[in-house]
Amino acid sequence: MTETEQTSADIKKFPVNREEHAFPPWTVSYEQSHILHSKCPKEGGCDPNDETNLCAFCTYSKKVHLPQLPDMVFPKNILRIRNSNGCELNFNPLDALVLVKDGPMNIEIACAGAWKESRQDSGYLGRMIKPFDWTFTTEYKGTLLGNWKVEETCERIDVEKLKEKKSILFYHDLTLFEDELHDNGCAVCSVKIRVMPSEFFILLRFFLRIDNVLIRMNDTRIYHDFETNYLLREFTSKQGMVQDLKVPPYVLTDPNIVSTHLSSVTASYEKISFP
Template sequence: MTETSKNPIDIQKFPLNSEEHTFKSWKVKYEQSHILHSKCSKEGECNLNDESNLCEFCVYSQKVPLPQLPDMVFPKNVLCIQNSNGCELNFNPLDALMLVSDKPMNLEIACAGAWKESRQESGYLGRMIKPFDWTFTTEYKGTLKGNWTVENTNERIDLEKLKVKKSILFYHDLTLFEDELHDNGCAVCSVKIRVMPNEFFILLRYFLRIDNVLIRINDTRIYHDFETNFVIREYTARQGMIQEIKVPSYVLTDPSAVSPHVPLIKSCFEKLSFPSASGDSL
């Protein structure tokens, strides 16, 4: 048997789309490519004791403590924003999925009961109710690297200021992972960035819709004014039963449109300060 026939799909050779730009003292870079392979790309020959040589599938299997992964995981989809002093904001699917609970939560159990009542004739239920968080809910707020100082703050992102029309120097939207819940809804984690002449804004969003049952939205908003040496990070968690959300049905599929109508259950506001690099002018 030839090496090619043993391993007909060399996932490392899929095209990788990447782009990098510098704005003030910040380097913004993204990478984007294929979904995660459904099995070991080395035909089970990965040495699990040698992390440096694991294929991507085995990396996820080792580090994400779940009996299964979302339908679509994009391991190459990474957004990185790095200051010249080395402080970095990084957004990647592995870190997001590592925060998914490997145990059923009371909230999911209650939700499953309501779901079961609305799906009594569906054979899907027996496959989906498993002893882990099958919604892949994550409270991921991004990965910090470098000498950040994190503190709670009363400062807020001026969303009205962000609505003012400005030239967009850079924009990109990346999906980190997605699951269609066997056509009974969706769970999506994505990150968007836009850079303007004097600032950048990032929205990291986990959106869950279980048809006829539940909406959940975990948002992390990150804002930086280039004239300052800090970043504002706001995390909000919203959740509501669909029958209690009084909006037209088409709104339920649009996270931005439905979000204001979903009850806020948790919030966290932080100032992420970083040291000025030598030669930087704030």
């Protein structure tokens, strides 16, 4: 398919890679497909009042109240974990981007103006450029559907137990969205899951690197022991100014390593119970 044909076709019609596995009473599945177009593929645009027939681009335009979107958004990328009782936990880019703040942020770099200027010709809503969080920082922790009960807890995920050598029944890694910050770093939101014989573990991560300025990581870890009727969800937000980190340059590009050098900003611990 040529670039012109891709631009004129709705992503909803593109092939989707799907996979589903049953681990009773759980079913784990994912979908994966093409990146979001930079404008509506329909001549004249979609009817904003007809939500059932909106293309993927117009759906994002309507629901994400930002003047711009990241360079790469994968609207069909979604990870789902369903229980036989109807409860579902999923991870999708739309819900993640809805939580990005539509307002000025307190971190600016020399190229920020050029970065915004370079996007003025994109078709995203045709809005005027206004202050917003151009790092696309999100505190998204996943989407809960069904009869879940969420409460604070003192119980913690047993990290040492996760380090034990176990067979991996299923593993997958999905990128939800990504932006290169006008070649001055990166902002990536991704989710990965691994299922073992007695448990599953999910890591949802937003990683931000502004070159020579800042590193930020928002991590959501979700753990479930199949012998219990609840999930543990831990959210941590860390960051550090690059000038204060005093680490070799290669460390700044590796989220797993640089995480240990960042300062904690906030954290929350929840027990998510299901019937």
